[in-house]
Structure formats: C-alpha cells, structure tokens
Amino acid sequence: MKGRFQISLPLICFLTPVLLWLVLLIVLPHVDLLRMSLRTEDLGGQPAWGIGNYLNFFKEPIYWLTFVRTAVYSIMVTVMTFIVAMPVAFYITKVAAPRFQGFLMMLLLMPFWVSELVRVYGWMILLRESGVINHFLIQLGLLKQPVEMLYNDVTMVMGLVYTSMLFMAVPLVSVLESLDDSLIEAAYDLGANMGTIFFRIVIPHAMPGIVSGSIVVFMLTLGNYLTPNLMGGKNSLWFTEQIYNQFIASFNWNQGSAFGFLLLALSSLVIWVGLKLSRQKLSRVVQ
C-alpha cells in the first residue's frame, strides 16, 4: 500500500521551486537577520552575543513611540479601508446590473496598473501648496492663501487607505458574490430592516473575506515605506523608516535587524489577536 506522504518524482518537481523560494529568499535571510540582531558589542568594544539591540528599542522612547504609532495607525487604516471598500464591494456584487459588474471591477483595478510611486506622486500633484486643489480653491475664492495639504497625518492615512483599497475590495467582492440574495430577502421578509440585515446577515457571511482583506491590508500598511515617507513628512514617522535609517543612514545592520524582527512580532501578534476577536481560523480565511 502506498503511504500518504510517499515522495515521488512529480512531487519533487512541483515542490522544488517553492522550497527554493522559501529557503533562499525567506528562511535564509531571516536566519541571517536573526543572527545579526543578536550580535552586539561587549564593554570592551569587541563583538559579542547579546540582546542589547532589542534593549535599545525599549530604552529609546522615539523607537517604541514610533512603533506604537505605526501599529495604531495601521489598525486605523485597516478599519477605514474596510469602511470605504465595503459599500463599493456591496454595490458591485448586489446592486449593480450584472453586465456592469465586470466593468466596475475593471475601474477598481485600473489605478493599480500604475506603480504605487506614480500614484503617490499623483496625490502630491493634487495636494501640494502649488497643486491643483489649491489652485481651484483660490480661483473659486474659497481660499486667500494656498494651504499645504501634504506632510501631515491625515493626508498620510488617506494615502494609505487609497493604496490598500484594492486588497480589501477584492476579497470582499468574492465573499459577497457567494452570498445568496435570497438570504437578504428572507431576512427582509422576516421583518428585518436594512441595519439588521447588514449586521446579522451580510457581515457574518462576509467575515472570512473581511478578515483576509484586513490581514493583507494591515501587513501591507505596517510594512509600507513609500507612502508614509512621501506623504507623511517629518512629523509622521513610520517604523519602516526607522529600520531603513538603521540599515542605510546609521549603517547599523544589527540594530536594523532587531527592529525588523520586532515588526514581524508585532504584525503576527496583531493578526493573532484579530483572528481571536473575530473567531476566525487562519486556515478558513486564507482559502
């Protein structure tokens, strides 16, 4: 009798690229980063093993304040992305005529054919002091002086929500497509109003999609470097910038590695808590 996990040639052929990918690009660098993060200097200035890099993080308020700020803003961005994407997904799947659904999905996808960098510059052209919006507001007489709309937290959060929209909308569209219209009608028939239908029928049904969209958006936002850096300006520090600074500006690879691992721990922790709170299983969500 054949064993369930018998290793055969086709299996090896299929698994090899995946294993190479995982080992060479994910596991090995992380092992090396972990090794580096645990390298520090002893009192005599000689290289030694230790957790000094991790202790630095807690000693220096700027580091962990940025860290907490990044986490809180990422959660906020995830929630706001959901609030923006949910009506869009609902409209595409349940309200729009079926023949327009493909077209609307296309409209949703189109901006993402352009690189994130270009899209962020697009926002900058709109929002900067000499930008399009300021120009029109002055022309209309609503403003006397141009206002700088870039380089603050509000703009940064908006940019992050915009960047993440698609990754929330796509899982929501697919999960709402599987929602039978007659469930909504049945609830309506049994006396429910729109609010009850939304919270008792639509949301529970969409939960796997909401959680998987939220995980993706949260991780992408947490690890985003470009948008916070370009739209956030000097007062809107993002933890990825701290890591970047350690690696590139301070050339302190050991410290940077430690920060990288802290960020990994943070995202894992938040996702774990999120799954527990929404009573979802990771295996079900990633389907």
Next chain:
Amino acid sequence: MQIDLSVQQVTKTFGDFTAVDDVSFEVPQGQFFSILGPSGCGKTTLLRMIAGFTEPTRGAIMIRGADMAGVAPNRRPVNLIFQHLALFPMMTVAQNIAFGLQRRRERRSDIQGKVSRILERVDLPGFEDKTIDQLSGGQKQRVAIARCLVLEPAVLLLDEPLGALDLKLREQMKVELKKLQAEVGTTFVYITHDQSEALVMSDHVAVMNKGRFEQVDTPQNLYRHPRTPFVARFVGENNAWSGAVRGSDGDTVEIETASGRIFKSRKTMPLEPGAEVELFLRPEAMIIQPGTDVGHLNRFEVIVKSLLFDGANSRLLAHPVNGDTELLIALPQNRQFDHIRRNDRIEVGWDPQSGICFAAEASP
C-alpha cells in the same frame, strides 16, 4: 368566511413583457391555495408581489382587508418560504427561528417558549442548538416552515420549496405539509410547476399560463372538467386528437378526427357542425378489450408499441392501426392483461362521457 388574501386585477410588466396579466383571485382563511404553471408563466412574479419584493404595475393586493400598496416586505403580515429555503447558515436552528420574533422585539423568555413549541410542532424537538449544515434536506424544510409559522402570518407563501428534495422525500413532505397546514390552519399560497404537488395538497388550484389564470378550481374539477385546452394538457396526462364536428345530437357531438376516425363525445361547449375541435382523453378512460355487450363505446384497434411498467401507474404506448398518433392507455395491474406483448393488436374502447372537447384555438 374571512378573505385572507385578495388579489385584484394585478398586472406586472417589465418593459414590453407582461409577466402577470390582469390576475384576480381570493383566498379565504385557512385554505391551501396553489398556483400551478410551467416555468416562466409569471407565478414567481405574482408571489413576489404578494410578499412585497416587487410592486404591481396595476391592480391591488389586499391582505386581511388592508391594501398593501407601498408596504415593504418587512411590514407585511405574510412570510415567504424560498425555493432554496434561505436558512441563515451563520445561525443555529433556534436563532433562525427566533430571527423574526427578535425583530418584533418580543421578550426573550417568550421567544424561547415559542421556538421550542414550534419545533415540536414540526417534529424537531430539541434541535435548537444544531447548525444548519447538520440538518438533512427534510429537516431544513421543516425549519424553514417553522421560521415562518412562528410569526403567525396571515398568509404563508411557498415558492416551490419541495423542488430540491429527492422523490421519496418529496412524496413524504407533500403529505406532511398538507397535515401541518390542516393543524395550524394558516392560509397557504403555494406555487409549483409540479401538478402532483398541487393536486395532492391543495383545496383550490389556479392554473396559470402566460401571465393569466386559465382556471381556478378544486383539484378534482381541474382533472375532470378542464375548461381550456391548456388545463387539459397541463393537469394530468391526456391523449389529444384534432378533428372537426360532423354532427351533434343533444349533449353529444360526433367528431371526425384528422385520420378519418369517427368518435362520439360529450359536449361541454356549443359546437357548430364543421367547427375545428380538439379532443382530449385521459389514459385511464380507455378500456382495453371491452366486453362486446357494452354498446355505446367508441371502439377502435391499436397496435402496442411498448409497455411502460410503473407499478400502479403502468401504461401502454400504442398507436391506432391506420394512424400515427401516439396514445397512452392505462394498464391496470390486476393480472388481466399480462398477456399483452409488444406489437400485439388489441381493441380499446372509451365512453363518450369521458371525452373532453374544445373548439380548436385559432392556430398561430
């Protein structure tokens, strides 16, 4: 008798297409009323108008005397059982049934009592905490019925809920549904394309075709006295001939069929000699090898094409000796006709009283 549901000259059009065309009917309290029709005849549209999901283009729908125009589905005293039941998979059986009661903001203790009472009524006591995917097809059916009945609607609407079940279970549920309706006394409006469901369960059946009601009657009358050719064809099985009237004598007419055969038949409508007619005859109206002493029968010889054995519902497929119309003839399973084989030539006869003839509809 109180009229629970009254539909008055309701018409529904979608663009150029008329889905429901000037339909009127009344359902008294406690009646099991079925709307029977082929798919696409407008019966679902009619049901959705009663439930409130679509508004009629013209006409009025009254439930217990109250006009329902502009009343949303969640404010109507009717409940709908969907074709695929639409039980909420994210809730337990008890939560499903309690859903409507909670919307009415009833007290928690009342809700619990009502849920367990209705579960007992549909023979599912103790099923409160099961999830929907733990239930069998028949159990889901009963939960869906319980979920609506617990709200004590004026009218319960059912949209072919037995369609998804397998044959055996469907037969069983037909009887159960009929019994349940008799027990609770709620007015049921049931739509189906399955004539057997409609005939078995209903007090009254409306046969619907192309957006119109062809006939509203008791199941027995629909079968015995169809009023239009469509009803004769759609309800039960029928053999059909086309022909012309040769003469008429009191309440019988003499008809010459297209293949030159002459039949006498009961007259149900005035027919002039020469008029084109359609003649219908039930398979069980034909008697195989009638005794020679029975004088007034229409007799002719047929050749057996095949034996369709189906227990009590067995039939012969045959065609007349010099004709090519296919005939279905009931084959009683009393061992009397066990000798009949394929390609046998046998005599059949039928009583003129069992014939149903209509003036032919103007050919399209």
